[in-house]
Amino acid sequence: MDGDSQRSMWDKITHLFGKAEDNLEQAIMEARDEGDVEAEESNMLLSILELGEKQVQEIMTPRTDITCLASETTIQEAARCILDNGHSRIPVYKDTKDNIIGIIYAKDLLTYLVGDNHNFDDHVNKIMRQPFFIPETKISAELLQEFRSRKNHIAIVVDEYGGTSGLITIEDLLEVIVGDIEDEFDAPKEEDIQKITDEQYLLHGRAMLDDLNDIDIPVSSDEVDTIGGYLSLQAGHVPLVNEEFTVGEWKFTVIEADTKQIHKISAQKIAEQTLEDE
Template structure:
C-alpha cells in the first residue's frame, strides 16, 4: 500500500512539474516583450531573465522539447509500473486470459496517461500561461533560465546530431525566409487577438504597399501645383508664398513644363528683412531635383533623404512637368494624413452620407477607395477616381452624368472647368443579367 501511494505521489509530481513547465513556456512565448524590456532597463532582474528567454526562441523551444520528452517518458514509465499490475489482476479476475489482460492493462494505462497528460499537462496549463503571460513569465523565468543552463550540454549535443542528420536533406541554410503573406497573416491574427491596434495594422500594411507605390500615385498633379513665373516681382512672390503656406515653390520660365528651380521662403524673407526687394527671382533660385513619375516611392524617399532635400519635380515620359512630390507626401503614404496649421481648411477626401453613400473627392486614389469600400475598381488605366470616370466615359463628363461599375454608381456632382471635383459614390445591388445573355 505504501509503495502504491508513493508511486501515485511520484506520478502526480511529474504531472504537476510538466504542467508548471508547460505554463511557463506558454507565458514566455506570449508575454509582451516591449513591457519586459522597459522593466529590464529599470533594473528588474526577473524581467531581464524573462526577456532573455522570450527573445531566444531557439533556446526556449529546444529546452521545451527536451523537458517534454523526459517528463512524458517518466510519466509513462511510472504509470505503467504503478497502475498496470492492479489493472491486469482485475482483468484476470474477470475471466480474461493473462496474456490478453497484460496487453489490455498496458494499453489502458498508456491511453489514460496520454489523455491526462494532454488535458492536465498541456491544454489547461497552456491556457493559464497565455491568459496570465506577463505575471507567470516574471515568476517562472528564473527557474526556467536555470533549467535551460542545466540542460545546455544535452541541448547542444542534440542540436548538433539533428543538424548532421538533417543536413543532406535541407542543406546548410542559416535562416528561414518569411514571406510578406506570412507576415500579413501574423498581423491579422495579432489584430483579431487585440495584440495589435487597428492603427498599427494599417501602418504595417501601408509599409508593404509603399514598396510597390509609384511616384505618380503620390504626387501633387501639375494642375494643383502652386508655382511662380520667373518674372514675378518679389513683392508678389511673397504674397503668393504667404497665401499658399509653402516653404518651397517651383519657378518656371514661359510654361510650367520648364521648371528653372525652387524658390525658398526663407531666402525671400532674408531679402525682405534687408529691404533688397528689387532682385530678380532668377538670382534666388536653388536647383530642382527631377524624377520620373514611374519611380518607386520608397526609392524616392531614400533618394531625398540622402540628398537632404524635401521636394522633387515629377516629369512624365515626354519630359514635361507631371507634378511635384514632397517628403511629407511620401511619409503620409505610411502614417496617414499629416495636417498642420495650413491644412485646416483642406477638405476631407470623402464624407460618408449614410451606410451606402459617400461624397468623394475626384482626386482620391483608387487603391484607397477600393480599401474603403472593399471593391476592385481597376487601376490599370487610372490612379484616381476622376481618372477612372474619364477613362470609362471617353469624354469630358457633365454634372449629373453617371456610370456603374463593381456594384457602385458613380455620379458627377461638380466640376471646375473640365476637371472633376466631387463624385457621389453609391453602393447598388449587382445589375441583373440581361435575358438574351442567359440564352
C-alpha cells in the same frame, strides 16, 4: 519593467528583422501577435515595407493641384503667395508647368528681403534654386534615402515624356509611415471618399479606382487611375455638372466640374428593382 519593454523602437526593428527569413510582413504580424511589438509599432513597420513597394506617382501631389509661380513673378508677389498658401517651397515655371525651372524657398526669400539691396520688383528667378527631378516610377523608399543624402526635401515628378506629372516632398513620404502630419498652415483636408450611407458616397474626382474597389464600388480601367479620369474616358470629354453614368450597380452624378477636370461626384447604389426595370 522588463528588458523587452525598455527596448527602443529601432532595437525592436533590428530584433524583428534579424529573425525574419523570407516574409517580413509575416514576421511583423507574428511579432505583434506574440507581443514583441505593439499594434501601433507593427502598423508603422508594415507602412515602412509598403514604402518600399510604392512608386512616387502613387503618393505625389498631382500637377493640377500644385501651387506654382511664373518666372516673371516678383519677389513681393511670391511673398504674398507663400503667406496665402503656407508652403515653404514653391516651384517656378517658364511658360507652362511642364517647364519647371526652379524652386523658391521661403527662407531664401526672407534672407533676401532683410538684405540691404533688396528690390520688391525683382523676379523670383533671382533667388530660386535648381529643381530636383525624378521619374514617376521611382520607388518611394529609394527617394527617401536620396532626400536624406542630398539634404533636399522636395522633388518634381516627371512623366516618360519629360512633362511635369506632380510634386513630392519628404513630408509626403513620412506620412505614408506615420499618418498625416499637419501644421498650423494646413487647411482642413477633404477626404477623397466621404461615406454618406452604405449606399451613397461623395467622391473627389481624384479618388483612386483601387480605393473604390476596396469599398465595393467595382470600377476598373487599364487606362486611368481615378474616378474623374474614368468618367471622362467614358464620356469622351470632361463631363458637365449633372451628367450621369451607370456602372454596374452604381450611378455616378457629376456635381462639380470645370472645363479641365471633375471635382466632385455623387455615387449612389441603384436599387435592385430599378436595375430589373432597366
